[in-house]
Amino acid sequence: GNSVTQMEGPVTLSEEAFLTINCTYTATGYPSLFWYVQYPGEGLQLLLKATKADDKGSNKGFEATYRKETTSFHLEKGSVQVSDSAVYFCALTQVSGGYNKLIFGAGTRLAVHP
Amino acid sequence: KAGVTQTPRYLIKTRGQQVTLSCSPISGHRSVSWYQQTPGQGLQFLFEYFSETQRNKGNFPGRFSGRQFSNSRSEMNVSTLELGDSALYLCASSRTITGNTEAFFGQGTRLTVV
Numbered sequence: 001g002n003s004v005t006q007m008e009g010p011v012t013l014s015e016e017a018f019l020t021i022n023c024t025y026t027a028t029g030y031p032s033l034f035w036y037v038q039y040p041g042e043g044l045q046l047l048l049k050a051t052k053a054d055d056k057g058s059n060k061g062f063e064a065t066y067r068k069e070t071t072s073f074h075l076e077k078g079s080v081q082v083s084d085s086a087v088y089f090c091a092l093t094q095v096s097g098g099y100n101k102l103i104f105g106a107g108t109r110l111a112v113h114p
Numbered sequence: 115k116a117g118v119t120q121t122p123r124y125l126i127k128t129r130g131q132q133v134t135l136s137c138s139p140i141s142g143h144r145s146v147s148w149y150q151q152t153p154g155q156g157l158q159f160l161f162e163y164f165s166e167t168q169r170n171k172g173n174f175p176g177r178f179s180g181r182q183f184s185n186s187r188s189e190m191n192v193s194t195l196e197l198g199d200s201a202l203y204l205c206a207s208s209r210t211i212t213g214n215t216e217a218f219f220g221q222g223t224r225l226t227v228v
Contacts, residue, residue, distance in 0.1 A: 041221075043204055043221045101147070101170050101172075107157075
């Protein structure tokens with residue numbers, strides 16, 4: 001079945017450091033890929049998405065490229081801030097089937113220190 | 115534009131009781147999905163409704179049920195509560211049911227079963 005695997009956290013960085021959170025997926029067909037972020041006590045917010053191979057999603061300095069050949073969608077940011085501290089979830093949906101079921105990775109907690 | 119509204123935000127129930135959670139989607143959105151988030155199992159899909167019809171269901175026992183009204187508002191019900199049902203329940207709304215449509219999440223209802 002479809003699944004998403006993320007690197008385990010927590011990831012602890014100093015402010016202005018470079019961030020990479022690895023995400024790989026297993027899916028039939030051509031899924032859409034997403035990164036969601038969850039701040040403490042909040043629901044999920046869409047950070048970025050990519051709907052086909054080689055698409056690059058970007059938002060708020062975060063980027064991720066849909067790599068079909070390596071079935072990956074790694075999240076990167078060049079310079080993190082304390083306000084980026086949150087839990088990040090990689091997710092996919094299937095285009096076929098006509099439904100919006102999201103399959104999430106386990107989440108990666110990021111802690112950024114001043 | 116108002117976001118996804120979930121009520122109540124917090125609930126404490128006793129084992130064996132039942133509970134109803136409510137979700138009001140973004141205006142114009144016709145798809146509502148529900149997810150359960152626990153530290154052990156992460157984010158798991160419960161079910162999706164579109165135009166008052168359940169389109170997809172996750173792997174949860176029959177104690178978990180839901181419905182959608184003509185105004186797209188949705189409720190989920192859990193009967194005969196168990197301690198393991200303690201979780202954050204998240205509702206997401208989408209404009210359509212295609213797999214690459216962005217899902218907007220509410221802040222969730224935190225259910226504690228004692």
